[in-house]
Amino acid sequence: MFSANAQQITSPDKNLVLNFELKDNGVPTYSLTYKKKDVIKTSKLGIETKDVPSFLNGFTITDTQKSTFDETWQPVWGEQKNIRNHYNELLVTLTQKAEKDRFIRIRFRLFNDGLGFRYEFPAQKNLNYFIIKEEHTQFALAGDHKAFWLPGDFDTQEYSTVTSNLSEVRGKMKAAVTPNVSQTTFSPTGLQTPLMMKSKDGLYINIHEAALVDYSCMSLNLDDKNFVLESFLTPDAIGDKGYMQAPTQTPWRTVIVSDKAGDILMSKLVYNLNEPTKFKDVSWIKPIKYVGVWWEMITGKSTWAYTDLENVQLGVTDYSKTKPNGKHGANTQHVKEYIDFAAKNGIDAVLVEGWNQGWEDWFGKTKDYVFDFVTPYPDFDVKELHRYAESKGVKIIMHHETSGSVRNYERHLDTAYKFMVENGYNAVKSGYVGQIIPRGEHHYGQWLVNHYLYAITKAADYKIMVNAHEAIRPTGLARTYPNLIGNEAARGTEYESFGGNNPDHTTILPFTRLIGGPMDYTPGIFQTRINAYNPDNNSFVHTTLTKQLALYVTMYSPLQMAADLPDTYNKFYDAFQFIKDVAVDWDESYVLEAEPGDYITIARKAKGKNEWFIGSVTDENARTAVVKFDYLPKGKTYVATVYADGKDASFDKNPQSYTIRKIKVTSKTVLKQAVAPGGGFAISVK
Incomplete structure (x- = not known):
């Protein structure tokens, strides 16, 4: 039997550290740091049920298992030909002795780019059917982050993204909820996932979920005084939030984190937490x-x-x-x-x-x-x-x-x-x-x-x-x-x-x-x-x-x-x-520049071809993009066709002004390209 109340794992590159601990009255909690900076402060875990005793407290740790996994797999289509799936795992078994030794498991997977965890309900004598009243998974943030958010809604994501500090969500919510054919908001501080944030000390944090199967979609409710996000599941017609039968599990809750914005764009953590393809023959699936x-x-x-x-x-x-x-x-x-x-x-x-x-x-x-x-x-x-x-x-x-x-x-x-x-x-x-x-x-x-x-x-x-x-x-x-x-x-x-x-x-x-x-x-x-x-x-x-x-x-x-x-x-x-x-299908992808809400420049290599394509977009502000070509094979010269905004272009006054020019590029070329307000450019390299 295992009785220690605290466990820790690190990501393969040691930058991320996950701590799991049982607090007073056997309440499960976790925390996450990246390069010794707080990403998620101590946060509660648990599921409240309607018809059986809840999975919130009264737990003891009765087993822990640690393991490492490393594979490379190839998607049927995607942004890159090969995806590495490398993580360290902690599986914690939690037993409620007062409920006839009923037990659940929480599985944590820590990747170099973030964390995934889920609740698992194994087959057992004292657990069969149960109804979820609410999932109480918390994400306690380290401060008043800049957030890129949509109003929490059970029926639509068709809103414009609001960029604000979390402390400003409540004041901006009414204006953010624009009309839609079907919409159901639930809280003056309710937010949807994926939720993108940037901390004042330069961390990019994304909260979402993976492998949503036979479960309700997770939104987040914000405690805007303490900057704690808590899961808020979509209800059914009578207000219940999930009908479960053991053995079963929840979707993964995901936290992607880096000090580089481009790492968020290139993360495949959400895909890695899903099962491999169910199809033996995929030849009929074509981009x-x-x-x-x-x-x-x-x-x-x-x-x-x-x-x-x-x-x-x-x-x-x-x-x-x-x-x-x-x-x-x-x-x-x-x-x-x-x-x-x-x-x-x-x-x-x-x-x-x-x-x-x-x-x-x-x-x-x-x-x-x-x-x-x-x-x-x-x-x-x-x-x-x-x-x-x-x-x-x-x-x-x-x-x-x-x-x-x-x-x-x-x-x-x-x-x-x-x-x-x-x-x-x-x-x-x-x-x-x-x-x-x-x-x-x-x-x-x-x-x-x-x-x-x-x-x-x-x-x-x-x-x-x-x-x-x-x-x-x-x-x-x-x-x-x-x-x-x-x-x-x-x-x-x-x-x-x-x-x-x-x-x-x-x-x-x-x-x-x-x-x-x-x-x-x-x-x-x-x-x-x-x-x-x-x-x-x-x-x-x-x-x-x-x-x-x-x-x-x-x-x-x-x-x-x-x-x-x-x-x-x-x-x-x-x-x-x-x-x-x-x-429309790629072997390799590279983020050359990125800042959420401001600009993105990405280069991609076409699937099975010696061709590259580059795209760059900006917000309402004109800028100069810096495009490197160091991913091209060394020692070879390519012809790049550049489709760019004209000198007098802008999204509101002159959107159809553009230029097309051809230049020669090598792996050493660095191109500085002007981008108009609300503009962008595209480059094909052959």
């Missing part, structure tokens, strides 16, 4: 570049709906007898134009939204049976478009908008996936807009978490890749299920048509949302004035044209959209060349 009719719908140039009817019932309304509105984007001839453009420019696929019946009458309504996911509008010829796309070597990407009616989607899922296979679709963009049905459930609750994974695993049965929008933010599950090639779960490019994203938006997202997995951000907007497409929309894109190019490198995704219209790309065809050239 893709795509175009589609989406942006013209977002801007209001065309519509998803076929008619202007206000009362539609699927299976009852006869669309062949209704009057078309004349603006329906997903018609056969128009989609063929996108297929032609994709084929001409080496683009893999075309996304088609609004092809199926039901779009007229659902938005903002709580309506169960909106779509059947297989019945096209009269002007969309599924068979002919399959034939035409196949003849051009182009795939069509399916679109499934669930309208928040999850039970209806599950009702139709097998039929919908079979329909995809029969008609040549191997990827689907799914959407979860609106309030969830069953009523009272939330987008980020346990029930929905299980649904998203069900949709992904069911898709794999049909060799279909999934790009889920309005779903749960990723937690590294794409390692285990690599057909999850895209997610939204943040404020994307569409908001540039709804009033605009802040110029610093994409200098923050890689430090926050992208920590758990790639985002389908849909970059590539060249016509930055929305009224060029829709005279009634005076929004504008808050970037320069060449910053849009840079996003293909800085906003990593194996699924990248060239989101603008073909006619616009043809007007700026010299700049479009970068979108044609840029890779």
